[in-house]
Amino acid sequence: GIQVEQSPPDLILQEGANSTLRCNFSDSVNNLQWFHQNPWGQLINLFYIPSGTKQNGRLSATTVATERYSLLYISSSQTTDSGVYFCAVERRREAAGNKLTFGGGTRVLVKP
Amino acid sequence: DAMVIQNPRYQVTQFGKPVTLSCSQTLNHNVMYWYQQKSSQAPKLLFHYYDKDFNNEADTPDNFQSRRPNTSFCFLDIRSPGLGDAAMYLCATSRDPAGPYEQYFGPGTRLTVT
Numbered sequence: 001g002i003q004v005e006q007s008p009p010d011l012i013l014q015e016g017a018n019s020t021l022r023c024n025f026s027d028s029v030n031n032l033q034w035f036h037q038n039p040w041g042q043l044i045n046l047f048y049i050p051s052g053t054k055q056n057g058r059l060s061a062t063t064v065a066t067e068r069y070s071l072l073y074i075s076s077s078q079t080t081d082s083g084v085y086f087c088a089v090e091r092r093r094e095a096a097g098n099k100l101t102f103g104g105g106t107r108v109l110v111k112p
Numbered sequence: 113d114a115m116v117i118q119n120p121r122y123q124v125t126q127f128g129k130p131v132t133l134s135c136s137q138t139l140n141h142n143v144m145y146w147y148q149q150k151s152s153q154a155p156k157l158l159f160h161y162y163d164k165d166f167n168n169e170a171d172t173p174d175n176f177q178s179r180r181p182n183t184s185f186c187f188l189d190i191r192s193p194g195l196g197d198a199a200m201y202l203c204a205t206s207r208d209p210a211g212p213y214e215q216y217f218g219p220g221t222r223l224t225v226t
Contacts, residue, residue: 043217102154
């Protein structure tokens with residue numbers, strides 16, 4: 001199956017700092033999503049970004065599909081940004097419905 | 113707001129005692145998914161329904177079953193929970209087949225097995 005690797009595995013930031021999270025994948029993808037898992041366990045959709053660049057407030061993401069990677073940028077980090085960030089991809093539709101494969105996640109701690 | 117709802121948020125069951133987790137959605141999506149997420153791991157797909165068509169992952173244990181009585185509801189049944197089944201169970205939906213393929217997740221049910 002498709003391999004999804006995220007780096008770094010852990011990240012400690014001072015409030016106000018900027019950071020970049022990376023997601024590498026091993027095959028062409030139809031779908032790529034970034035999620036933030038909050039301390040209560042809920043997965044919050046950040047971006048649906050199989051290619052190109054998107055921005056939402058202090059967050060932005062870029063996927064370079066031809067080179068099989070995606071980047072998530074966090075600017076002016078806040079303590080509420082703490083949690084685990086997952087990248088998930090769909091290689092192809094093997095059956096009706098897309099099958100997301102998740103990376104191992106990046107655990108982010110933003111200190112006040 | 114349209115959403116994915118999971119009940120209960122926390123569930124405690126005894127070793128070997130059947131348990132059912134529920135998921136409902138107001139998004140009117142065709143596809144519903146169940147994921148299992150163990151501590152400090154990524155979510156792992158168990159199975160999904162496309163309308164009434166059930167699609168099981170090859171490595172999903174037989175102990176896990178699912179039902180989808182209508183578009184809005186989907187249930188996860190664990191027939192004989194073991195200690196290793198303690199996890200967060202996440203339900204998700206997506207609109208298919210025309211796309212887009214974005215998946216939306218519910219808040220999850222955290223299952224404890226005693």
